[in-house]
Amino acid sequence: MAKGPICRATGSIWGCWSMAYCAFCVLGTPCRLPASIPAETARTAPRHSASGKRMRFMRRRGLRCPDQPHDTAPMTQKLLEVTLSRVWQQTEEIRTFELSPTEGALPSFEAGAHIDIYTDVGPRPYSLCHLHVVDGPYVVGIKREPDGRGASRWLHDTCRVGHRLQIGPPRNNFRLAPQAAHHCLMAGGIGITPVLAMAKALWQRGSSFELVCFFRGRSHAPFLEEMRTAPWNQRVRFHFDDSPAHQVHLDDLCAAQPVGTHFYACGPAGFMAAVRQATRLRPPEQVHQESFSALPAAEKSGRTTFTVELARSGKTVLVEHGESLLQALRRAGHPPITSCEMGVCGSCVTRYLSGTPVHADAFLSADERLRELAICCAGSLSERLVLDL
Numbered sequence: 001m002a003k004g005p006i007c008r009a010t011g012s013i014w015g016c017w018s019m020a021y022c023a024f025c026v027l028g029t030p031c032r033l034p035a036s037i038p039a040e041t042a043r044t045a046p047r048h049s050a051s052g053k054r055m056r057f058m059r060r061r062g063l064r065c066p067d068q069p070h071d072t073a074p075m076t077q078k079l080l081e082v083t084l085s086r087v088w089q090q091t092e093e094i095r096t097f098e099l100s101p102t103e104g105a106l107p108s109f110e111a112g113a114h115i116d117i118y119t120d121v122g123p124r125p126y127s128l129c130h131l132h133v134v135d136g137p138y139v140v141g142i143k144r145e146p147d148g149r150g151a152s153r154w155l156h157d158t159c160r161v162g163h164r165l166q167i168g169p170p171r172n173n174f175r176l177a178p179q180a181a182h183h184c185l186m187a188g189g190i191g192i193t194p195v196l197a198m199a200k201a202l203w204q205r206g207s208s209f210e211l212v213c214f215f216r217g218r219s220h221a222p223f224l225e226e227m228r229t230a231p232w233n234q235r236v237r238f239h240f241d242d243s244p245a246h247q248v249h250l251d252d253l254c255a256a257q258p259v260g261t262h263f264y265a266c267g268p269a270g271f272m273a274a275v276r277q278a279t280r281l282r283p284p285e286q287v288h289q290e291s292f293s294a295l296p297a298a299e300k301s302g303r304t305t306f307t308v309e310l311a312r313s314g315k316t317v318l319v320e321h322g323e324s325l326l327q328a329l330r331r332a333g334h335p336p337i338t339s340c341e342m343g344v345c346g347s348c349v350t351r352y353l354s355g356t357p358v359h360a361d362a363f364l365s366a367d368e369r370l371r372e373l374a375i376c377c378a379g380s381l382s383e384r385l386v387l388d389l
């Protein structure tokens with residue numbers, strides 16, 4: 001058994017008697033639980049619950065925290081501390097997580113917003129599926145992705161009620177149009193989360209809307225009971241892949257909508273491609289999308305090497321063969337804030353001043369692309385790209 005004090009950040013017994021944090025944390029060197037610590041001690045060591053304190057401790061001293069998400073990323077957005085106050089199962093693979101403020105009230109938000117949850121493998125965006133309540137918690141629905149990058153597995157398998165987490169403030173790239181003759185909400189699978197909040201907001205506003213949910217089957221449908229018992233349940237239709245009695249054809253659905261309808265869609269790549277096809281004749285500003293993934297690789301193109309100029313600092317960075325713009329900026333010590341790193345959350349959107357970028361994100365409009373790019377997935381057609389950084 002450990003005889004000395006245990007590091008508050010990592011549970012390591014390598015701490016000296018005079019410090020609450022071990023020497024390895026203070027030096028910025030990744031420390032590990034020694035193999036001699038009994039398995040039970042290792043499991044209960046307060047590694048994650050103390051990580052927020054540890055990160056602040058390290059930042060105050062200008063040191064890099066060994067397990068800080070995206071350890072080269074600057075933490076310039078103000079993070080909020082929350083406690084996981086409730087978890088409930090929606091389907092076999094989807095759970096709802098309720099996050100309550102540790103202190104004070106959480107910021108307000110509009111339907112369609114998402115938050116970044118800082119997980120063991122970095123920040124990841126998750127949509128809020130409810131309406132803002134003063135002094136209330138945030139609620140997100142999360143699908144466990146066995147083949148994902150690890151965040152959803154960590155949240156499902158490791159996080160338990162009482163766990164403290166850090167989150168970013170709500171951001172919204174998927175807003176309801178303030179005025180529209182009619183709103184047609186379409187959700188594919190777990191894409192229901194922001195769309196559910198939108199349906200609640202439209203009902204509260206007294207707006208004309210309908211919600212169409214596309215699920216593989218009833219057993220894969222989250223929030224089913226909530227939608228069936230909602231006061232607006234007459235506005236909801238379900239498509240189940242496995243039920244011939246519940247089929248909705250996207251082309252027919254979109255074609256039947258009156259002129260002036262605004263369309264909102266969130267779901268996986270195949271579903272979003274079908275929505276784009278079904279709404280191709282509608283004005284682009286009336287079609288609002290939130291994707292889970294950026295454009296397919298085949299749609300990305302551009303130069304394999306190019307130079308990036310950072311206008312504010314006057315630095316130049318060469319994006320080398322086989323390297324992404326994001327990787328090059330990190331290598332050069334100019335890491336942007338990122339979250340999804342797939343072109344869907346908007347965390348890394350930056351203005352560019354000259355050059356011809358190749359856009360591969362899934363949310364910037366044609367107009368926005370004339371002056372902004374998503375660093376995590378953009379390339380360049382021009383030899384030189386000047387960023388407003």
Ligand code: FES
Pocket residue numbers: 337338339340341342343344345346347348349361374375376377
């Ligand atoms: S990090 Fe999410 S869009 Fe770039």
